[in-house]
Structure formats: structure tokens, C-alpha cells
Amino acid sequence: MTCSSLVRHVCAAVMAAALPIAVHAATPADLQAAYGALSGATAAPDRGQQLFTSRHGREWSCSSCHGAVPTQAGRHSSTGKSIAPLAPAFNPERFVDAAKTEKWFRRNCNDVMGRECSAAEKTDVIAWLRTLK
Amino acid sequence: MNLRSLCHRRSWIVVAVVASLVPSHAAFAASDQRTAGVVPLARYKQECAACHVAFPPGMLPADSWRRVMGDLPHHYGTDASLDEAAVSELVSWLGANAGTYKRVREAPPEDRITRSAWFVRKHDEVPAAVWKRPAVKSAANCAACHTQADQGDFNEHAVRIPR
Numbered sequence: 623m624t625c626s627s628l629v630r631h632v633c634a635a636v637m638a639a640a641l642p643i644a645v646h647a648a649t650p651a652d653l654q655a656a657y658g659a660l661s662g663a664t665a666a667p668d669r670g671q672q673l674f675t676s677r678h679g680r681e682w683s684c685s686s687c688h689g690a691v692p693t694q695a696g697r698h699s700s701t702g703k704s705i706a707p708l709a710p711a712f713n714p715e716r717f718v719d720a721a722k723t724e725k726w727f728r729r730n731c732n733d734v735m736g737r738e739c740s741a742a743e744k745t746d747v748i749a750w751l752r753t754l755k
Numbered sequence: 756m757n758l759r760s761l762c763h764r765r766s767w768i769v770v771a772v773v774a775s776l777v778p779s780h781a782a783f784a785a786s787d788q789r790t791a792g793v794v795p796l797a798r799y800k801q802e803c804a805a806c807h808v809a810f811p812p813g814m815l816p817a818d819s820w821r822r823v824m825g826d827l828p829h830h831y832g833t834d835a836s837l838d839e840a841a842v843s844e845l846v847s848w849l850g851a852n853a854g855t856y857k858r859v860r861e862a863p864p865e866d867r868i869t870r871s872a873w874f875v876r877k878h879d880e881v882p883a884a885v886w887k888r889p890a891v892k893s894a895a896n897c898a899a900c901h902t903q904a905d906q907g908d909f910n911e912h913a914v915r916i917p918r
Contacts, residue, residue: 700832701807702896725837732834 650710650717654748660741670750673743678735684747693754709754717748795907796848802841806833808897808904810868817853819866824849831867869894881916890917 648656658665674684674692688696692708707713717723731739739747795809803809812820824846828836837845854860863871878894885891890899897904903913 698806700893700895702890702892702899703807729834729836732828732836 648718648720650748650752653717653720653723654745654752656720657741657745657748661745663742663745665745665749667746667750667753670743670746670748673739674747674750680734680736682734684730684734691754692751709751711752711755717751793852793907796845798841798844799848802837802845804905806835807895809907810897811907811909812849812852813854813856813859814868814871814874815854815866816860816862817850819862820849820853821846822862822866885916888917 654665674688675690677683682699685692686699687705688708693712694707696705696708697703698705706715708716710716710718727739727744731737731743793812795804799812800809815823823830824842827842828834858873859871861872863869863874868874874894886894892899897909900914900916901909902915903910
């Protein structure tokens, strides 16, 4: 599946899951549900945490830039620039735009794992981030 | 005096004060040509300034920007890929605002701003140990010392080197 077709699938799933919201005004719960629907698996927050905090045969984990518990600002591992908190309870701008979410999963999974994340992995990560209060 | 004429009078006072503070043209000619006068495109700030400072487009020549934007999936060690519409909007804007000033015209090694001759010369007073401080970390982290870098202001008067 190509990136753009996946975006369309996610957008479609988000709309289906949470009508009548606009695609660019999703909620973290909508996006978790949309990826869950794509994968056919139930989200597991503990698996999401494991993926987020572990290295996957490369230099960085997600935590390298976002912090092990991303409830506060992180720091970009190569440029040093501050990164706003990722946990949605601490930053209302996170996981409210399907295309933006898809863009960052694509880039960052590639940097951390050398491949794109599966829909199951994405739903797990969002589920874990949503448990952080 | 009514409010309108008061405002009018005040604006002239502001103009006069600002004019008296502006140094002669020659005083900031060089850095002026690399950084000033370009309002960053909204898309540029949104897409590029998420990971690093919105580097002024005048700091690299058009050839460098074209190469950088032509390989975003391999962007200095990270995947910075964007959709085609975003890339083409950014390429046009960067090309139109790229550096043409003589010190910028030549592409630096690896198309890195920090390898440009003018950058190296401007920073030759900064000891090697300063670059390695945790608060600095990378020469690309302009904002570590240039406190107004996110506003496109790299004037040395706003430099505060972290301990």
C-alpha cells in the first residue's frame, strides 16, 4: 500500500468512525480507532510503550527525541531543537490531524525502525500516549 | 487634542526614534543580504521549522536548496519526506529567495550552511568546546546562542552563549 493510499484509507476510516467531524479535526481517540480498524487488532498500550521506548536495531528510539515519558518537551537528537510534548493530554495539537499524524509516523518510524510502522503499531502507540495523564 | 491626532503624532515620533537608531546601510550590509527582508512562507515554517530553525533562504544558493529539497527522505540523517505539493511550493519559494550575495553564491560542502566559508569565519571566535556543550549540541542549533533566530534575527547583539 502506498503512503497516499494509506492516508486516504486512514482519512476514510476516521470519517467513518467519527462522523460528522472534518478530517482535519479528528481526536486522538478517532485516530487510534481508525488505525485499529485498519489493522483489525485491539490496541495494546503496553505494546505501544515497548515500541516507543525501545531501539529497533538503529541509533534512535522514539524516546531519543520525545523522552521516555513524553508528557513534557523533548529535544531533537541531531539539531537540539525543542519538541513540544507528544502525549495529547499535555498538548492539544497532537493527533488531531490525520494527514499530519500519518506524515510523522512515516518519517519517524523510518528513522527509528528503517521501515514504516504498521497500523497495529500505530494504534498501540496512540493508545499508550492517551494513557499518559 | 483628539485621539486621532494624538495617534498620528505618536506614529511620527516612533518613526523619528526608529530612524535615529538604524545604523548606516554599510554597517549591516553583509548579514543583511543573507537574512533580512524575507518573510518566511507559512508552509516553510510549518514543515521545516518543526525540526530546526527556519534557516533564512538567503543562507544557501539556489543550487543547494534544489539538491536539499530533491532528497528529503535522506535529509542529513533523517527522513524529512513531504508530499509533492508541499515540496514544489517550498522549492519555488526557496529558489526565489535563495542567496545571490557573493559570499553565498558558491554551494558549501554537503550543502550545509554551517560549512559555508562565511559561517566558519563568523564563528571563528567560538571555541570548539562551546559547540560540544549539551545546550548547543550542533552547529545547526542556531537558537542555542542566537536568541532571536526563530524571528530570523541573527544579529550578534542578541547572542547569549549558554554555559
